[in-house]
Amino acid sequence: MQQLRKDPVTGRWVIISTDRARRPDDFLRARVLAKSNGHCPFCSGHEDQTPPEILSYRDDANQWNLRVVPNKFPALRVEGMLDRSGEGLYDRMTGVGAHEVIIESPDHKLSLAELPEQRVADLFWAFRDRSLDLKRDSRLRYILLFKNHGEAAGASIEHSHSQLIALPVIPVQVQEEIEGSRRYYGFKERCVFCDIVRQEAADGSRVILETDEILVISPYAPRFPFETWILPRSHSSHFETAEASLIQNLAWAVRATIRKIERVLEQPSYNFLIHTSPIQEGPLVHYHWHLEIIPRLTRVAGFEWGAGFYINPTPPEEAAQFLRDAGV
Amino acid sequence: MQQLRKDPVTGRWVIISTDRARRPDDFLRARVLAKSNGHCPFCSGHEDQTPPEILSYRDDANQWNLRVVPNKFPALRVEGMLDRSGEGLYDRMTGVGAHEVIIESPDHKLSLAELPEQRVADLFWAFRDRSLDLKRDSRLRYILLFKNHGEAAGASIEHSHSQLIALPVIPVQVQEEIEGSRRYYGFKERCVFCDIVRQEAADGSRVILETDEILVISPYAPRFPFETWILPRSHSSHFETAEASLIQNLAWAVRATIRKIERVLEQPSYNFLIHTSPIQEGPLVHYHWHLEIIPRLTRVAGFEWGAGFYINPTPPEEAAQFLRDAGV
Numbered sequence: 001m002q003q004l005r006k007d008p009v010t011g012r013w014v015i016i017s018t019d020r021a022r023r024p025d026d027f028l029r030a031r032v033l034a035k036s037n038g039h040c041p042f043c044s045g046h047e048d049q050t051p052p053e054i055l056s057y058r059d060d061a062n063q064w065n066l067r068v069v070p071n072k073f074p075a076l077r078v079e080g081m082l083d084r085s086g087e088g089l090y091d092r093m094t095g096v097g098a099h100e101v102i103i104e105s106p107d108h109k110l111s112l113a114e115l116p117e118q119r120v121a122d123l124f125w126a127f128r129d130r131s132l133d134l135k136r137d138s139r140l141r142y143i144l145l146f147k148n149h150g151e152a153a154g155a156s157i158e159h160s161h162s163q164l165i166a167l168p169v170i171p172v173q174v175q176e177e178i179e180g181s182r183r184y185y186g187f188k189e190r191c192v193f194c195d196i197v198r199q200e201a202a203d204g205s206r207v208i209l210e211t212d213e214i215l216v217i218s219p220y221a222p223r224f225p226f227e228t229w230i231l232p233r234s235h236s237s238h239f240e241t242a243e244a245s246l247i248q249n250l251a252w253a254v255r256a257t258i259r260k261i262e263r264v265l266e267q268p269s270y271n272f273l274i275h276t277s278p279i280q281e282g283p284l285v286h287y288h289w290h291l292e293i294i295p296r297l298t299r300v301a302g303f304e305w306g307a308g309f310y311i312n313p314t315p316p317e318e319a320a321q322f323l324r325d326a327g328v
Numbered sequence: 329m330q331q332l333r334k335d336p337v338t339g340r341w342v343i344i345s346t347d348r349a350r351r352p353d354d355f356l357r358a359r360v361l362a363k364s365n366g367h368c369p370f371c372s373g374h375e376d377q378t379p380p381e382i383l384s385y386r387d388d389a390n391q392w393n394l395r396v397v398p399n400k401f402p403a404l405r406v407e408g409m410l411d412r413s414g415e416g417l418y419d420r421m422t423g424v425g426a427h428e429v430i431i432e433s434p435d436h437k438l439s440l441a442e443l444p445e446q447r448v449a450d451l452f453w454a455f456r457d458r459s460l461d462l463k464r465d466s467r468l469r470y471i472l473l474f475k476n477h478g479e480a481a482g483a484s485i486e487h488s489h490s491q492l493i494a495l496p497v498i499p500v501q502v503q504e505e506i507e508g509s510r511r512y513y514g515f516k517e518r519c520v521f522c523d524i525v526r527q528e529a530a531d532g533s534r535v536i537l538e539t540d541e542i543l544v545i546s547p548y549a550p551r552f553p554f555e556t557w558i559l560p561r562s563h564s565s566h567f568e569t570a571e572a573s574l575i576q577n578l579a580w581a582v583r584a585t586i587r588k589i590e591r592v593l594e595q596p597s598y599n600f601l602i603h604t605s606p607i608q609e610g611p612l613v614h615y616h617w618h619l620e621i622i623p624r625l626t627r628v629a630g631f632e633w634g635a636g637f638y639i640n641p642t643p644p645e646e647a648a649q650f651l652r653d654a655g656v
């Protein structure tokens with residue numbers, strides 16, 4: 001059984017896998033692990049090699065375009081009681097949650113940015129549908145929606161997919177964003193993200209692209225070179241409340257942005273992650289969901305890890321200009 | 329000139345290098361960059377190839393054992409005014425600070441753990457001496473002391489060295505630890521780290537090694553496999569107040585711990601970082617300096633980056649046992 005443990009100093013929760021513990025040898029082997037041996041469980045025709053399907057979107061001929069399945073090696077499991085306990089000064093709980101994989105296409109060869117716009121929209125519909133379903137489980141407090149593309153970004157399977165992790169706790173970095181935006185609201189009575197959208201759209205120097213409903217920018221203080229944020233122009237705290245036109249705008253913007261990143265940086269590995277509000281909370285006036293894309297270009301050095309303090313060698317104004325000028 | 333910029337949501341400061349901006353091509357080139365071409369500016373005899381020495385420790389024959397020099401490509405510079413300004417809703421300041429390199433030995437071939445114990449003690453003496461000197465500059469608020477060992481940990485020069493970055497701001501992760509420990513103190517009237525030392529020493533299952541003055545443990549909720557903390561047993565908020573016997577204990581413990589890590593994990597890349605209190609603050613009852621070692625074994629995946637939420641496949645009790653059992 002997995003366990004959630006809390007760091008007593010910072011309050012950060014960590015998942016500790018106690019049932020399939022990795023020993024020193026496992027890390028050494030992982031270093032030389034080859035790519036998949038040509039056989040892919042996510043490909044069309046291999047549906048029996050994943051755990052049973054949770055959701056699929058199908059065409060008129062009943063061929064699936066997108067499938068959601070449980071992760072075969074889940075970080076957390078839906079089964080079991082949410083059991084909280086102490087261990088001296090420490091706190092822990094059982095690893096209850098969900099870990100699902102969204103297979104974005106039956107075709108092994110196509111990356112997300114190579115899929116038609118409608119397939120990218122399907123990915124966000126699937127995120128939305130799964131969020132609305134998991135939200136009904138009152139043990140769960142937060143849903144992480146993310147994609148690891150390429151080996152350097154942590155992808156272990158080549159076939160294009162995204163993931164969803166539903167947690168009984170709120171991740172510390174999201175918590176900080178929510179608290180920071182609450183402080184800003186307390187001071188200004190405005191959402192900080194709405195202010196960012198307004199200022200960036202007016203200024204233009206960090207804008208990569210825009211649609212009626214979406215703004216794509218290099219943020220003012222990015223941790224990483226070419227870090228990119230995709231924000232809805234209108235205030236909205238919860239991703240799962242997005243309506244059809246916003247999802248369509250988002251799909252277009254994400255696809256176009258990734259194509260630009262792939263052109264400018266020559267197909268880098270990248271991660272994206274949706275930052276949204278805790279699922280059991282009502283609408284928040286101060287928090288505004290958004291999507292962050294991080295191309296994995298540089299190794300992160302020791303003090304960056306340990307201090308949460310980053311050195312970024314590329315000013316966001318220059319990154320934005322490269323991406324703005326790149327074709328789609 | 330480098331610039332410090334603040335993320336308006338989380339309050340995290342980032343250094344943006346505006347004077348030697350890296351363009352997309354630079355990242356592509358960096359991927360295939362070879363190792364040093366055999367010529368090392370840190371070796372004995374090449375002293376003229378570093379910026380002028382700030383500090384050195386020498387033997388009776390006037391040969392240096394350790395040198396501190398400014399970083400040739402500093403993230404921050406001591407020269408210039410600390411100029412704070414706004415840019416609409418954003419905040420920035422000029423990149424005033426210091427970035428120094430501690431060359432740990434004149435010998436290119438020896439790693440830190442291969443040096444005699446006294447040389448490791450010298451490293452901590454140098455950290456202490458430089459901290460006490462930089463503390464007199466009232467513009468500076470925090471000093472990061474860290475080491476990147478191996479390519480995967482971000483080391484760009486093979487010759488064994490550590491680094492020091494002095495900042496006019498407090499890194500967000502340190503700030504969180506300080507605030508978390510203040511909350512704990514408010515609740516319990518005890519330092520959380522003192523409580524950790526007491527509980528871990530009594531429990532023993534996560535202890536790697538101990539001396540009269542130092543405890544080395546796998547923390548209860550580690551983000552990374554084989555993450556290791558080295559704590560003074562007695563309460564002390566500021567590293568730079570460490571006295572001779574504590575530094576000697578620390579040197580022995582760090583050297584022994586790294587040797588164990590290198591044996592168990594077959595010479596991995598690693599980072600270490602000292603977490604200490606802001607230099608302009610007086611002694612804090614609630615914060616306790618310590619050193620964190622992170623072997624770089626796994627790739628960090630997207631959601632870990634973006635959410636500050638980690639999955640660790642090795643329980644700390646097992647990591648501690650492997651390290652405890654390993655010879656030095």
